[in-house]
Amino acid sequence: MKLFTSPTTPFGRKVLLAAAIKRVDDQIETVNADTNPPGNAELMKFNPLGKIPVLVLDDGTPLFDSAVICQYIDTLGEPDAPRLIPEHGPDRWATLRLAALADGIAEAGILIFYESRFRTAEHHNADWISRQQQKVDAGLDYFDQHPLGWDVQPDYAHLSLAAALGHLDLRHGRRWRTDRPRLVNWLDHFGNAVPAYAKTTPVG
Ligand SMILES: N[C@@H](CCC(=O)N[C@@H](CS)C(=O)NCC(=O)O)C(=O)O
Secondary structure, eight states: EEEEEEEEEEEHHHHHHHHHHTOOOGGEEEEOOSTTEEEEEEEEHHTTOOSSSSEEEESSSSEEEEEHHHHTTOOOOOSSOOOOOOOSSSSHHHHHHHHHHHHHHHHHHHHHHHHHSSSSSGGGHHHHHHHHHHHHHHHHHHHSSOOOOOOSSSSHHHHHHHHHHHHHHHHHTTTGGGHHHOOOOOOHHHHHOOOOHHOOOOOO
16 A cells, blocks of 8 residues: 655654554555645545545555544454554544544644745734634643543554644644643653654654
8 A cells, every 4th residue: 555645744644653553554655745736746646635645555546534544544454453443332432533633733733834834924814823723722731631541552542642742843843842741741651652653753
């Protein structure tokens, strides 16, 4: 399988973490994708939205977005590989909801970053940036006040959160860590439990 991704995307990192936990990472070849036109033409053949990550299966079927890819990856691996998303019941919906919250933090952080990357300073919209920052902060506060725990292996929500926090470290500095000691501890704990986290540290 081919994973169109980049070294800096939190969503692609989430997929790589999922593959490592399921022990199927050796089945995935990563392809560094250009998301900017005109270089994104190849990517758009697989995902008309031109976004990464996209997982192209061996039969050529493209899967996106990261939530769909991670659900697919959860069907792979040896029978004793840990489950990332509980199959049914309240635990399933809790995992998916918390992962959506973590993804929302990453998405809002990315919108703020894109504002500085794609618009010149005089076109920056301070209200828009502050609105996105509020989402980032409220999401982080939620996870700081409700630390995610795990018994055996981190699940899909945990790896989504770790990827989102890693992206904030990369693009927004370490400011999120101030006054959120539980969340900082949580990420340290995650990094110790999942060696793939260090291996996928973004460089941008
Ligand atoms: N909901 C999507 C978000 C994917 C996404 O926003 N990817 C960014 C990179 S982090 C991207 O491809 N941006 C390029 C663009 O929007 O044109 C997912 O979970 O995969």
